[in-house]
Amino acid sequence: MNNCIIEMKGIKKYFYGVKALDGVDFKVRTGEVHALIGENGAGKSTLVKILTGVYQPTAGTIILNDKPVQFPSPQVSQKAGISAIHQEATMFPDLSVMENIFMGHHIRNKSNGLLSWREMKDKTQILLDKLELDIRPDTKVKNLSVAQRHMVEIAKALSLNAKVVIMDEPTSALTLREVEYLYKIIRKLKSEGKAIIFISHKFEEVFEIADYFTVLRDGKYIGEGTIADITVDKIVQMVIGRSLAQMYPKLEAEQGNIILKVENLSKIGVFKNISFDLHKGEILGFFGLVGAGRSEVMQTIFGIDTKTSGEVFIDGEKVYIANPSDAMNFGLAYLPEDRQIQGAILAMNIRENITLPIIDRTSRHIFLDRNREFEITDEYGKYIEIKASGWEQLVEDLSGGNQQKVVLAKWIATKPRILIMDEPTKGIDIATKATVHNFISELAKKGIAIILISSELPEILGMSNNVIVMHEGVITAKFTREGANSKKIIRAAIGSISK
Template sequence: MDMNTTPVLQLTGICKRFAGIVALNNVALSVRAGEVMALIGENGAGKSTLVKTLTGIYRPDEGTIELAGQPVRFANAQDAMQAGVTAVHQETVMFDELTVAENIYVGRQPCRGASGRIDWSKIEAEAEKLFERLEVALPVRARVKDLSVAQRHFVEIARALSQDARVVILDEPTASLSQREIRELYRIIRQLRDAGTAVIFISHKFDEIYEVADRYTVLRDGQFIAEGALADITEQELVALMVGRTVKQAYPKADVTPGEVLLSVENLCHPTEFDNVSFELRRGEILGFYGLVGAGRSEVMQALFGLSTQVRGNVRLDGKPVCVTCAADAIKHGIAYVPEDRQHQGAHLTLPILQNITLPILSKVGFFLRGRRAEENKIARHFAEQLELKAAYLTQNVSELSGGNQQKVVLGKWLATNPKVIILDEPTKGIDIGSKAAVHRFIGELVSKGLSVILVSSELPEVMGLADRIVVMHQGRIEHTFNRGEATPEMIVSAASGNELAEDCA
């Protein structure tokens, strides 16, 4: 790729402020045709604001945006799409009841002659050509509500191609995909690059960045920090640019000796999700749960929190039988659950931070009592400081926070219930390395205070680095339980795949 060619997209001196808060300050960025540029930064670094500025949702207060060397100003998202700049977000936004083809051409359906009737056969034929070009087998008459997350991403990419997009922004596209789906997405990204499309790729996973990207741009605290070729920089150097410091210890393990059994689960069963699940959790222990997609880990945790019906089995807490039929029962017994899907299940995005954190303990704070706001502020500030929450003020709506800071709000919300057991389901999914380190440190502090933690994670280094024991699940059953330090990554993955090699090695 000729670095002397004019960039397809170039930003210079971009600034954006919200009520006096500087979100972007003198940001520069460029990407050329046939290039994949990785946009890197911690949560709160300004990536989401920059993407919204690029796609016409926000207008910059200062600075210029150039397409193929010509200055442009986008009045709205439609302007950006017509100019050839489009984004595929982690949380896809489509019409679930419409078909794949209808979603691709919604708002710009071709019509038949003077009759003005929509040419449905042409829409479906054009959609099929797009998927042939992407080498993806996807029925164009399928309802979007019936598609997987990966298939939804492919529909969004097809929609971008249908508009002759010159710049495609992929914002955390692999967060909810399986390894097979991720490899398919890599292939499509390379196909876009080879066809001359400029791609901006946003991810917190360095293996993905090095797999698909050619160059990088680093943002920190809303400012441009550095850019260059990925071939010329190491992962550790990138981390230092992102966080302004070197993260020396990714998984700080608290020096805690687990005590007596706190939670005992015997023969937990569900008709379709899991069968004969039995394990023990000790006081001050981090018990890791690992498994491949469909292993049933999250389903077991949701059952323990009372979110599932038709569950059979015995659960004991502090040696006493407990019956959990709803979330209120779980909270009463001292069990808290931080779900994987923080935006739909973990937080109320349109409520402020302080109300989110105190929501499960309203009976303690008081609904209409004098001094309620002061008590809310006190509790919310305590957990905001402990979790290193980055927010302008505690009355800020959670929707305005970055993904990593939204996760910290959800953590604070459940810790405010003063639980005995906290279940963390993918607690660092989709958050940057700096926020991950803060969450990991806080998990260590929790067990140091006697709290027991169940850690569900798809990141093997995270499970191996933090857990005292690792429960490996496969197709709804516990395949093996490893003590800390006794298993290699190969043994754990082998057990997660249902192979007997792990037991032989152990």
Template sequence: MSEFILELRAITKTFPGVKALDRVNFQLRSGEIHALMGENGAGKSTFIKVITGVHRPDEGEIRYNGERVEFKGPNDAKKLGIAAIYQHVTCYPDLSVTENIFMGHEKVHKRTRRINWREMHHEAQRLLERLGADFDAKAMMGSLSVAQQQIVEIAKALSTDAKVIIMDEPTAALTQRESEQLYTIAEALRDSGVAIIFISHRFEDMYRLASRVTVFRDAKYIGSWGVDEITNDALIVAMVGREVTQLFPKKEVRRGEELLRTEGLGRTGYFADISFALHRGEILGLTGLVGAGRTEVCQALFGIEPCDRGQIFVKGSPVAIRDPLQAMQLGIGYLPEDRQKQGLVLDWEIGRNITLPSLGGLSRRGWLDVGREDAVSQTLAEKVSVKARSIHDLVSSLSGGNQQKVVFAKLLTADLDVIILDEPTKGVDVGAKSSIYEIISDLASQGYGILLVSSEMPEVIGMSDRVIVMKEGRITAELQRGQVTQEAILEAAMSGNEAKPHPIHAG
């Protein structure tokens, strides 16, 4: 018996004009959680498709339990016990959990050849209980949360007796509590002998779960290490190809005039008594556990879901913000948490996305000046370092980090003073994060007031001048840059009491 349940040797895969994998290696043991990390475009997605039989490699070999195998299609990989769970769950929302679990391998009566619903429901429920699920096998898939749908996907893999499970960015859309539940499930699977390839951009996922980590960069295999054998800095160098000397390039900027102030802001059922001020040149962090009400506060400030009590002041004048257009006219811009659904038109070109908020200023007598539009979008795309062949490429063709840069460029076409950034580095790799932090720091130095909403504590601590912590819709702490620690944030986010009212000065 081989030491490795799955081994890939010198795998190469080429598409027209692109070498997606260039002699990559990978080794996986039974009962092991092995992290696979790399920037977007490193080859991870193609790697998954080779393992699951979607793509056949041009060169190299795959070994399963020591024997060389060739997958002619996904069913060949499935028969050997290889399954993949993707970040964006692919399911049938109008069918039950049981139907989703057994789709394509239904249990049937031997004599009548009809579907054996009783056995399927029983087996589905048993799998859900094994995974600690709090929902029934007869529930409709569309009624479940993203975390619950991922549990169904894991149950589906187990229903095929999977020995190798690939988890592709499974925590990207989960809350901290849901991530912990997934960690517990992954550890239980590992202890039962299942081998897991865990793909993530989040270092906390790797440190929490994996015993080994492999890094790909630019379609090449860079190396494999024990998680306790490689430093964070060395891992970043392996992923990015250069030393990121300053992951959080925070510039010291003198705080200017007050741009935005809230007093007693509230929206029934979501948040209450939100009072803070934001100044020119300042980065104000807003954090707390997912569900604390941070996004709802941002949406109220941008007029998406207006507040029902309290007051908003823009440059000292009281305003009532009823919709996003009014917010932008007042100089407030918003980068939403979900860039693909709320921030971009994926089937449009990069340039058209960038200039979308400013078409009026690029038009003459009702006709769009296309030449001027191209010039503006080209300038802004270069300003935020969007990596693309042309501004006429579709946004859907870009990596997550470059899509996020397009949303930044889009904000810069409008005449803004305040920019609200809701999870600006969510789902992007460490190299793209470093670039986005540079953009944020540059915007603050240019005089914008930045409200930075983030669940990542190193990001909040590294980039903010002040930090506001929320819990259950209320502010529980306001910390100055020198006071901010992970421990202080966690205490305020998990057990903190409502912060005492404090005077808000316009200076």
């Protein structure tokens, strides 16, 4: 272990008493691709944020080249040679490739102190050539594909002389060919002695590209080893640590009649010929990669977007849904993916948030009725176990998990017959996650038909009665609970069903 470039020892990080990391050890050697594995909420991102100086550890030490160091800010970490390529690339879309690469460390002309664009352009060209990237330094970033943006981020890391490059789910939005290209670049960097921290929860990728792995679960260090000496089954066991049945308490719900029928729904350039049936009490899982068009289909059904063609039937009758109000009148509810942007109104209190969609039920003519609002909030707030100092507390003062619960309560209070949930457990802690899963099962048991969009395979497998897989705007496969397994679903999601 003499060529350890970075070593983290006994890292702990508490947020207001919640243990995000609890004594994690993590070592990375030069010239290796090190996979950091764990479920969402396992603590991978927190660990990376400590390494990049975004967070300060509550306890523990970081050793860089055998010397203990501290990263009080991202700049210090960057200077020490650590660069992160972000999931949703943090770029400036209206600036050029060159400006993005040199943002924060512009090259100045030594004699007059002005920016030296020529030198930066030349250096950018060298970096682009090295990454075999066929774009010009002055192309605007907004005109690049997702894969090209990733490469620009990598170029930026190289321009900073990074010795450790962190890639957080770099393949989540890439096509297969782009993934191959990324692998090629990763191998090239490795051969130059860079250390690469590769974060992914896709095991196929880990086995393809990584040399070494470390597993985290619930903020704890579980184990590490070389990829060559381990099997997929063993890693899965380390990652999950318990059986799927415990994580996903699927109650047996009786499935009733078809309540929602979608036929050949299309929106030009977004999705095409989407058809499916949804029964009472059914949980229908929708799986796919980012950009597969799942959310867009649901937003169209809910009347937020307009369709190009196709039909929607509710209780066997053809319906026209022009806006969300119509959709709600037909008994639909849509729990959006981004609770901060699409879900909660942060400047309002819990009561006002929960009663907003049912404002015509809670008010008398044009006047609001606070007592009724309070009753309804109390009923659903307690049911969903929102933790707050009172129903008049502002939503912006709540924790992320509780904000999500407010949004959930808001939609349950509309008493929907069809509930569409878009990534309902994205980015929330494991405890809240289990509550939400329990809750989804209970709702289904009550006869509510549920569409569950999720990018987490275990969640889809654990919760759904039936699974629909989408790829680039079309449905590529449909499975029953019995017929589904992770391999088949992944294949359909990356569009290689025919192979």
